[in-house]
Amino acid sequence: MNETMEQLRQEFQYDKTNQCVQCGYCLPVCPTYMSMGKETHSPRGRINLVKMVGEGRITDLSVLEEPLSLCLGCRACETACPTGVEYGSILESARAALVKRKTFSFPTRLVRKMMFKKVFPSKSLMNFTGHSFWLYEKTGVQKLMRKSKLLHKLPHHLGEFEAIMPKAASPKQRAHSYSYVKAKGERKYTVAFFTGCIMDAMFHKINDLSIRLLAEAGCDVYVVDKQTCCGALHAHSGEMNDAKELAKRNIIAFEEIEADYIVNNAGGCGAMLYEYAHLLKEEPKWKERASVFSAKSKDISQILISCGGVPDLKIRENERVTYQRSCHMTNVQKVTAEPVQLLKGIPGIQFVEMKEANMCCGSAGIYNMVNYDESMKILDEKMKHMKETKATVIITTNPGCLLQMKLGIERENLSSSVKALHLIEYLADAAGMK
């Protein structure tokens, strides 16, 4: 490819790598450095590789592929870095620069194109995915598949994932979606609810409960129809143009409602919404609007706390609860106190923090499917700490983490004694909602 050094430098954000003083403070917090045990899979190592490209020392870009694709993007390194290196941004641009130059094998290209361009952004297709799961369960295909051991033959370990899929909502349940719910009692805020693509397709119930909890806590809740996928999976896979396109569609959709806040219940999506301002900062026409959008984007736990918590929680007995943090909520949105505060507000529960609570669980978007083995090493480490807490409930705030925890419970044969739940499910149950 005929390109100048300068171009490469810019695309790879070489300037940002110079901020790194190579002190290594980020090493002990990096899950892939821990599990794979080499500098190549550490933040400092990855930044250095990008830097080497910028300095023209690495010219064969394929050298970067494995180290970058094995990064979880959890951004714990960013939180640990004393000098404020924008690792996320370096990773994002390096991945985009690689994707741009890469010719994927035909099937991969097809799947990427289908998933990124067609499925995630399309409400009806995501709905269809949801329906398919429901059909799959209802028609007995699931039983058949499970019995025939065919599942183990599926690629990408889909078999293992199949076992932990949440119970799908029926088309009837799905058809019933809120578009507006009025605040109980005195209204404290007007909020617009962000449904998310995967959240909506696979965890429809949690979305419903979120909306009702918000209303219960005193919010007028709107669900804008034209919203779409947040674009996080696209951005993390280097498909920046798609991510920007989706961001713009969401900004337009949510501008229709003059809400005080745009509320989401999925840590990963939330972080993406929170970063629209960064994503579109170089587009003069969108910069301002994106900033407004991002400033209004909040995790549901923040809003529930601002409203004074969830009213009328019943006592729970004999439950030891631990909380698996969503990395993006911790390291990007920096929302860490509120979920714990909400949990501790439930009378009767024992809250136990696990060791290395801030460490990623290895789910990381579609990382656990694409890099299954590496992901499982990280999960196993997490489950070790989880077991030490003797918790009976693991709470998460992100769909990916939730599924990963369920997978962890299956792998450890703990399904009879431990369950994994989304914070909202747990709160709703404690509030007596069905």
Added chain:
Amino acid sequence: MLTSNQIMEINHIVQIGRVLLDEHDRYSYSFDASFGTYLPDAVVQTKHVEELAELVKFANQEGIPIYPRGQSTSLSGGPLPVQGGIVIDLSVMNDILDIDEEDLVAVVSPGVLTSAIHKAAEEKGLMYPPDPSSSHVSTIGGNMAENSGGPRGLKYGVTKDYVIGLEVITPEGEIIQTGGRTVKNVTGYDLTKLIVGSEGTLGIITKAILRLIPKPPATATLMAIFSNLVDAGRAISNILSSGILPSKMELMDQASIIAVENYQPMGLPKDAEAIILLELDGHPLALQDEIIQAERLCYVVGASQVKIPKNDMEKEEIWRARKLVSPAIVRIKPTKISEDATVPRSKIPEMCERLQEIKRRYQVHLVLFGHAGDGNLHPNIICDKSDAEEMERVEKAVAEIFTAAVELGGTLSGEHGIGNMKAPFMEMELGTVGLDMMKRIKKAWDPNNIMNPGKIFPEPGQKLELK
């Protein structure tokens, strides 16, 4: 470059560990926290001492350079593979960490993080005093090789004062033991002390016995603000000569104060010329008395304000100011040249003046902070690597900082080591014969010069290069 036969043999020797040959891996072991990038031919990770010794033996036969490496936080180029060859990643050797309460020692593998030793000792009411500020990332092996120190050096000394026994692979591939489990040991030459601080040029440390001491029951902190840097210097010597021995005594100059305030405002006075931070440790009753005495001594020499925190939170807040200096100053410009020139305590005020002069003469952004109590100052120059003209001035300024330190009876390095960065200045401090004696020791241990070549001893004509 390694030949394919050599690679085959290395792969044959390393069975329990792994050999990394891919370009992405080799680049990942090509740097440390200082300057320069040097690509190794291979990286080896093994937890097995005999296997490693076998590998060293082979390298010695073949004349392949070997570079021990901890977590590569060295600020002087210590683990850089400057002549190609094999980097040995010792951070993977981290399985032993035993605290023996009866002998008051810790037995450790070289890849254990220093902070893990701190924690394990504290859990048993003991203390391992050396505390480099990189303790959460650096390995004990790296600490020993660099003879690392930290703020507590003033009262407790540095790494070498706590290493009493070692297991070492010699450059010829033999495994030897030095010292032992006793604090007193005068049998023959003290090879332990020779290896500690030898920057990986005399062998690979594969196990160590460290001395522990009882953990002091309490600490007290004080912050004193001065409108005059020289007064601050006088406060330091007054306190030390009054019979109080603080566990830490840290200095921040005006440039550091301003940088911290601009980075994260915490109410430090930007017009003050210096701040001194003091920590005392010992029996709580003794501390009550000493801290008041220290406060008085600061006021006597003209402190404008002295703060004594009332609880742990306030205490932490005060130390946070010091911790923020490093991150704060790199926000000014990206490149940080962190020096550790050290002078006798009495010369601190003079050194401060010399540094101000250097700052003016070369028009560099110089920030001064450090462990004032033991004379170990950290003049940091903040610059931009991509600005060639500026870097030229910086090189000259750095050279002059070293000259000033040596002229005042001090040393090139208080804790970061010599590596390849300061090698050109060795003769200035040691003299021709002094340096030659060191070279002879190196020659006796490592006749084929395979163990971390290119470090400590300057190559003919070698100059400081930062560009």
